[in-house]
Amino acid sequence: MTDLITAGKLCKEEREKRGLSRKDLHNITKIPIDIIKRLEEDENYLRKDPYAYFLMKVLIDYYQLDIELERNPETDKKVENVKKVEDTEERQGFFIRLFKTVFVFLIGFIFVLISTSGKNKKENGLTDFFQLISNPQPEDNWIEIKDSSSKDGIQKISLKAKDYVWITAYIDGKEKVIKMKKGQKVKLFFRHKIKFETIGNAKNLVILFDDKKVDFEKKVVHNLFVDGDGVFYNGYNLAKEES
Incomplete structure (x- = not known):
């Protein structure tokens, strides 16, 4: 059995042996470049992130390494x-x-x-x-959606609609149904996390998180999560810049 930290080092050695850059590996596996770097070098990430085990298996399967990963309880x-x-x-x-x-x-x-x-x-x-x-809303101004009882620790993301978009979201566990018209802009405030259960016409939506833009190729997106670290979809942080 091989722990994640050792497996990360072996995967890094194999990548370098094959003459692949992290960007090359990203193009093949679709794992973001910053996540590949963490899988190879960041021991804290490997110990704590619940998705590290599954992403490491993707690298091991691609390299066809004879490694059996040790599960982290x-x-x-x-x-x-x-x-x-x-x-x-x-x-x-x-x-x-x-x-x-x-x-x-x-x-x-x-x-x-x-x-x-x-x-x-x-x-x-x-x-x-x-x-x-x-509940018609002005298209030229920002619409703010937040819990008036919230005080400290407030974070926010911004939504911009290129065309009609409908959203079902849970903001800190509270359901919000949002309908956006072309050109409309919405700011969502939260303490802990936002779960976008469904984004309809997702191709027409742009999410701004920490000055980083996230957009989509799919028409419908399910189970997108936002917290203080980024915008996560299928375990990947879409709001991280590739480096």
């Missing part, structure tokens, strides 16, 4: 805890969406009853109803 526990949190949030999200569906149906039913009382009332009710459910 501490990081395995972190991965298990993350999965439990995600499962809990997924179940909560289902019941919240079900409640919202029933609520919208009832509002629509009430509106139909009110609208039968007369033409003028119908026209006024129609205007008020759409103002209520659409």
Whole structure:
């Protein structure tokens, strides 16, 4: 059994033996360059990051090294805890969406009853109803979404829409549904983390984190995480500059 630190050194030796740069390896494995560097040299990262084990296996499989990795109980526990949190949030999200569906149906039913009382009332009710459910927002200014009860430790990311985008997110565990029009800009404030459960029309969204731009090639993106260290998708930090 080989620990992650030893495996990282062996992978670095193998890369150099083959005359590959970290950028070459990134082009082959799609692992970000800064993560490759950490896998090869950063002992603290290898001990603590729950995704280090799985990314190291990608390198070992590519090099076809005869290495059996030693599991780290501490990081395995972190991965298990993350999965439990995600499962809990997924179940909560289902019941919240079900409640919202029933609520919208009832509002629509009430509106139909009110609208039968007369033409003028119908026209006024129609205007008020759409103002209520659409919550129109100005396109030229930044829209700020934050918990007014939060005080210290606030962090933020910025969203810009190149065209229509819809988002379901959990900001510190609280669900937010965000609909953005072309040119609209939104700032999200958080303490601990944001989970973007779904980003629809993700190709039209740009995320700004710590002056770094993150955009997407996919039309739909699921399970994107943001915390104080970056924007994580499938274990990769998309907000790290390649070096």
